[in-house]
Amino acid sequence: MSQRDEYPAGVPCWVETFQPDPRAALGFYGAVFGWAFSEPGPLPGGLPGQYFVGHVDGRAVAGIGSAPEVGGPPMPVWNTHVGVDDADAAVDRATSAGGRLVLGPLDAPGEGRIAVLVDPTGAGFSVWEARGRAGAQLVNEPRTWAMSSLHTPDPAAAGAFYGAVFGWQSEPIAAGNPVTLFRLPGYVGGEPDQPIPRDVVAVMTATEAGPDGPAVPPHWNVNLRVDDTDALAAHVADLGGSVLIAPMDSLGMRNAVLLDPQGGAFSVSQVSVR
Numbered sequence: 001m002s003q004r005d006e007y008p009a010g011v012p013c014w015v016e017t018f019q020p021d022p023r024a025a026l027g028f029y030g031a032v033f034g035w036a037f038s039e040p041g042p043l044p045g046g047l048p049g050q051y052f053v054g055h056v057d058g059r060a061v062a063g064i065g066s067a068p069e070v071g072g073p074p075m076p077v078w079n080t081h082v083g084v085d086d087a088d089a090a091v092d093r094a095t096s097a098g099g100r101l102v103l104g105p106l107d108a109p110g111e112g113r114i115a116v117l118v119d120p121t122g123a124g125f126s127v128w129e130a131r132g133r134a135g136a137q138l139v140n141e142p143r144t145w146a147m148s149s150l151h152t153p154d155p156a157a158a159g160a161f162y163g164a165v166f167g168w169q170s171e172p173i174a175a176g177n178p179v180t181l182f183r184l185p186g187y188v189g190g191e192p193d194q195p196i197p198r199d200v201v202a203v204m205t206a207t208e209a210g211p212d213g214p215a216v217p218p219h220w221n222v223n224l225r226v227d228d229t230d231a232l233a234a235h236v237a238d239l240g241g242s243v244l245i246a247p248m249d250s251l252g253m254r255n256a257v258l259l260d261p262q263g264g265a266f267s268v269s270q271v272s273v274r
Contacts (some may be wrong), residue, residue: 002141006134007083010166010184011201013128013135014081015145015222016063017264022050023039025064028260029054031239032232033143033224035061043068044114045106046171048258059137068103076264078222079116080125080148082166087113087129090165094119094127097164098157101190105129119161121152122218140190146225150204152218155180158204166200180204195252221257222266229254229270236260 007013019025026037035054043049049066067074084090087105094117095101102124104115113129128135136146152158159170159180168182173196182202190198207216226232229247233256237243244265245257255269 002144003138004134004136006221007130008184008187009083009085009190011083011187012080012148012170013083013130014063014133015136015148016065016081016220017078017258017260017266018065018067018074019076019077019079019262019264020067021262022052022064025076025122025260025262025264026052028239028241029062031234035143036091037064042109044108044111045104048092048108056138056141058145060133061136061138068160076260076262078220078264078266080220080222081114081128081135082125084127084129084166085134087115087127090127090129091115091117093165094161097161099161099165116178119152119158119218121158121161123152123158125220140225142225142227144225146223148202149223150182150197150202151207151216151220151221152204153207155204155206170204173203178206180197180206217263223255224266224268226268226270229256229268231257232268233258 013124025145029035038053038209040050040052043051043065047068051065053060053148054062091101098120100118102116102118105113107113110131116126134144150240162168164244168184171181173179173181175235181200183199184201235245238259240261241258242258247254247256254272257267259265
């Protein structure tokens with residue numbers, strides 16, 4: 001299932017980072033992951049800026065675009081798309097369930113239709129109605145996207161919201177564990193021998209709230225698979241990025257949370273136990 005040419009509705013399908021200086025981000029992510037980039041295209045809806053698609057072995061794996069000025073100065077951010085059959089209808093479901101529309105729906109000519117939303121707990125994401133590019137064409141391989149995870153202070157509210165919008169079902173991974181699985185009944189993804197059910201489309205982690213609000217702001221984190229987490233974290237630091245959470249072992253993976261030079265956060269994972 002590493003090569004993908006289509007995504008059913010309700011399945012996360014694409015990741016991208018928007019950056020104040022997208023060409024500088026091309027240099028960084030190209031050096032870190034060995035991505036080759038397409039010629040620049042336009043942003044959806046005629047927004048000012050450029051958009052580049054990163055490739056591994058000729059297959060699209062992630063996007064890099066100009067950060068739009070929406071309600072303030074442009075900020076670096078990683079974004080996750082969830083595939084839908086109808087972006088406008090998905091927006092209606094999301095806003096009816098307590099979400100907030102930030103941008104769109106907008107047409108990306110020849111590619112699809114997109115809307116940017118914020119869930120009731122404050123985490124931003126996009127819905128994507130494919131009309132050309134379905135999503136990432138290579139996943140779960142080194143240098144590609146593995147999975148996105150929601151970090152939220154209110155898992156119950158988030159679970160109800162994503163259930164209403166996409167039909168996801170929430171299931172704790174284990175008693176006492178803060179991680180919840182998002183499952184989409186009928187979906188078959190991943191690999192036959194993977195340790196989690198094959199209908200899992202994302203995971204959710206409960207974040208602790210402090211006196212001034214959540215210690216970690218609500219967000220969708222993008223996780224990329226790598227061959228060597230420690231070496232890659234050191235390489236990121238050499239290229240002007242930084243290590244937010246040092247490499248550590250958890251559930252058969254060696255993980256780290258990193259910042260690119262413009263401040264965009266992402267995580268990486270190396271399979272350490274099979």
